[in-house]
Amino acid sequence: MRILFLLTMISPILLGIVKADPAVLPHPLPDHPRLLVAGGDWEKIRRQIEADPLSGKVFALVRENADRMLDQPPVERTLVGRRLLDVSRLALERITALAMVAQITGDERYSSRAIEEMLAVIKFSDWNPSHFLDVAEMSLAVAIGYDWLYDKLTPDQRDEIAKALVDKGIRPSFVTPEPFFVQGTNNWNQVCHAGLSAAAIAVADREPALAEKVLERAIRYLPNAAESYAPDGAFLEGPMYWDYGTMFHVVLAASLERLTGSTQGVADYPGFAASADYMQQVVSPIGRYFCYSDCRSNRGMQLPLFWFARHFHRPDWIAANAGIINAQPEKHDGKPYNGGRLFPLALLWLLPSDGAPAAHEPAPLRWYARGRGPLVVFRSAFGDPNAFYFAIKGGSPSLSHAHMDAGSFNLTADGVEWATDLGMQEYESLEKLQIPLWDRKGGRWGVFRLGPESHSIPRFNGARPLVDGDAIFQKVQLEGKRPFALLDLTPLYQDQVAQAERGVMVLNDKVVLIQDEWKGRGQETDYSWQFMTRADVQVDGRKVHLRKDGKSLDLLVLDESPVTIKVEKAEELMQPFDAPNPDVKRVNIHLKTASDAAGRLRVLAVPGSSGTVEPPALQPLKDWK
Incomplete structure (x- = not known):
């Protein structure tokens, strides 16, 4: 048997x-x-x-x-x-x-x-x-x-x-x-x-x-x-x-x-x-x-x-x-x-295929893609070089070819790229100097274009985001006159703060509100708001005025908290091995909050073509809907 x-x-x-x-x-x-x-x-x-x-x-x-x-x-x-x-x-x-x-x-x-x-x-x-x-x-x-x-x-x-x-x-x-x-x-x-x-x-x-x-x-x-x-x-x-x-x-x-x-x-x-x-x-x-x-x-x-x-x-x-x-x-x-x-x-x-073209909707003006590298895009039109465009990403520095750029964004309006990402540095230029380009635990992040210094992100106490942290969109609303996205950045900064979030809201396809909120963790929090640009920059009190190619954009700090605004040239932040970044500047808005205290910064980005804009009423991120 x-x-x-x-x-x-x-x-x-x-x-x-x-x-x-x-x-x-x-x-x-x-x-x-x-x-x-x-x-x-x-x-x-x-x-x-x-x-x-x-x-x-x-x-x-x-x-x-x-x-x-x-x-x-x-x-x-x-x-x-x-x-x-x-x-x-x-x-x-x-x-x-x-x-x-x-x-x-x-x-x-x-x-x-x-x-x-x-x-x-x-x-x-x-x-x-x-x-x-x-x-x-x-x-x-x-x-x-x-x-x-x-x-x-x-x-x-x-x-x-x-x-x-x-x-x-x-x-x-x-x-x-x-x-x-x-x-x-x-x-x-x-x-x-x-x-x-x-x-x-x-x-x-x-x-x-x-x-x-x-x-x-x-x-x-x-x-x-x-x-x-x-x-x-x-x-x-x-x-x-x-x-x-x-x-x-x-x-x-x-x-x-x-x-x-x-x-x-x-x-x-x-x-x-x-x-x-x-x-x-x-x-x-x-x-x-x-x-x-x-x-x-x-x-x-x-x-x-x-x-x-x-x-x-x-x-x-x-x-x-x-x-x-x-x-x-x-x-x-x-x-x-x-x-x-x-x-x-x-x-x-280009040879003809069998079958008729597939039925499809026009490309959406508001778009959200989930995944390990999530992305949200808002635009006012396709095919118009002067259209408004705002895109923001989540994700993790641990991903293949990633930078420390979770929470960063591209802002383009009136035919000008106002908030820019510098992209990559050619690999051989670093490898020949034995810079550890592929060391995700350390050396990679000392390269200006790859680390946190060159991205339009929030920072806490000057620390780098955690390599294994992962920024995820908690809520995305694509409908209505005020579409928005809420990005949880806490896993990237949990060694510095108890909570960190970034919300972005587009108003009438013309302007964008960028609202950061955080809660301290056992120490005073030195928060900084970074904005990378190739435009000419002037600071006037709580307003930052940008000009490029005959166009303008204003960054308006809406909160009454005491802030310090400074403009830094890229070369002041770079190492000898970094690739040149001509005309690049970093707008840096600093704000300090007490130990364990909550903090908030709201910045309204207003392209010159938008005319006079009424700033939105204060609303905590948890109440956005």
Whole structure:
């Protein structure tokens, strides 16, 4: 009886009944090209270029860049600090553009030059697996060239390139200890799995078992990074890293979809589609990002939105991209606009999709996204460079690429960015001086742009926010004439005060009230209110007058508590290793409260176009409704 019981328990395994993960690779495997495109797509793209002005403009820009590449020497294995990333990205830019133009025009100058680039990089000793992003981007570059130009390669070249994709790309990811990106939670996961999956698809006919293993691993662990979008699309690493991580995420999705007919679920994660709306909301009326976390300020080409627009049937999502493209001159005297290293892929995703555009509401003027990097945005209009815009963020300094900026905000009105975030400092500028940029317990926060000194946040006793603290919106009201958001900052400052909150209320889409409240903890509290700006600043009693580009904004201190207002130049607050911040000033409003006492500061920000504004009556944050 006991033997029979054991056999009953194990027989499903012995008989192979237990269901394994279904294979990703289709059988039979499609011929080359099979990475992102199929053979018939080239003719479709040619027709699309002729018929669609936007596609025609994209191709003209891609070809102009490819022409410039023809006479440039191939890349060399030159590291910048610990990175080969610039070389990998340049190779990716060149091979993608040259191979695309080669296929569309049939001109062998482009295919020959792309092959020359591939043959150069496969001779590198390695693709720098100690910084695996370098391997991933190089793998994608070589995979695209190998797959798209397969018929142009000699048998020996195919062997050499395929061997490099396996030995320099894929196999270094299967080592012990396992590279952190494999199960990681940040953009490295997306970038590396996408690049290696592209390599796997390219060589799947030669290494089917290894290719299957790479694809299954990517699909298994991509959800770890996809949590960054949940639940409402606010990407926790900020706008710039949305563009980076999501670009490779959609390369993986598009590759799987072209190969198998399905994205295998990698486009279905909570908040993923909604992140396209997030990228609309984090751009101010003057085309600049709310530049929080590691980010650069100017909105460029958001290439993933071409794929989003096609896959989710939302052509409206590429309106801003189309505006950038159509604004480019027919011919450039200097370096032509390139739209990013994967810009040629826009031609694939501008092909008409099956199905009509999805029904949708216009982008909301008041928007709130929950998640680990929560965000609230208020604006008076889209499409008007003079519109009012106010965005405020929560979150934690402990997040990937985060700054000490929870509670900070962007205020833009009358075509001027009044409250600004300085964004990132280039990594190599700090790493070469051995500044511990990635030490979240200490060294990172001494960098001016990353720590608390450069952000429009409240401070208590001059202390830094706690790294593991997390600011959460307690209440958000988007309706009515006085929408507001309440942000609990207590976890960030619980070593200094018993309670800390920031409330922001927009009045008639014209002005914003910023109200901070706190309660002391066993000592006198020295509170400071920081406001970062590039405007000229004058202090007049309890009013701070800002002027820039012929426009003005006033900061009015509404409470009667004794305050001290001073204006500091950024360079007075910086260390020798900090990047320059020309014209940046910090308005600092100081207020002291007794031990264990409650405190409050209310500041009304009034753009010059708002005219005379009646200050709102005092109302504690707990009574806002």
